[in-house]
Amino acid sequence: MAAENNDPVDPANAVTRLSDHPRWTESRRDLKHGGGDGTSGGMEARVKSLEDKFEKIDTKLTGIATDLAYLKGKSEGAPSAKDFGELKGRVEALPTTSKLATVIGIVGAIVAIVTKWADIKTALGW
Incomplete structure (x- = not known):
């Protein structure tokens, strides 16, 4: 039994040479020919x-x-992402404005008490 040809191209119309293909001849139509200088x-x-x-x-x-x-x-x-994470943690650990105000207030109170200690002692009767 002969092998069945499932090729959709009709062998009678098959192009066997590139120069016979319609697209080949269309693309070469605009190229120079004759006159001896070829197509270049x-x-x-x-x-x-x-x-x-x-x-x-x-x-x-x-x-x-x-x-x-x-x-x-x-x-x-x-810096890497890890470095930025460490930096963020350090920044978050910095004191806030309210913490700084509290510390300054306490230090101011201590300084006032120390400088006025004699007056405070007299006022308290010690």
Whole structure:
């Protein structure tokens, strides 16, 4: 029993050479032909233009690589999340305004008592 051909392309209409394909002939229609210069008319100028553009791109990529290396170096020296967590804990442990006011009030009262001790003793009758 012969193998069944499930190919949807009709073998009678199959393209066997690339130059026979309709898209191939359409894309080559605009290219120069005849006259002896083939299809590369103006090719040198186009290649030179592309080379110049790629040189500019290469220069820009080199600059980008340098910038990325700089940023990588800066980020490696930056504090980690753990460092920020420790810093946050230390900041939260700092005294608040009300705590500072209380401490200043107590110190002021002690200083007042010490400087006026003689007057206080006399007033109390000691």
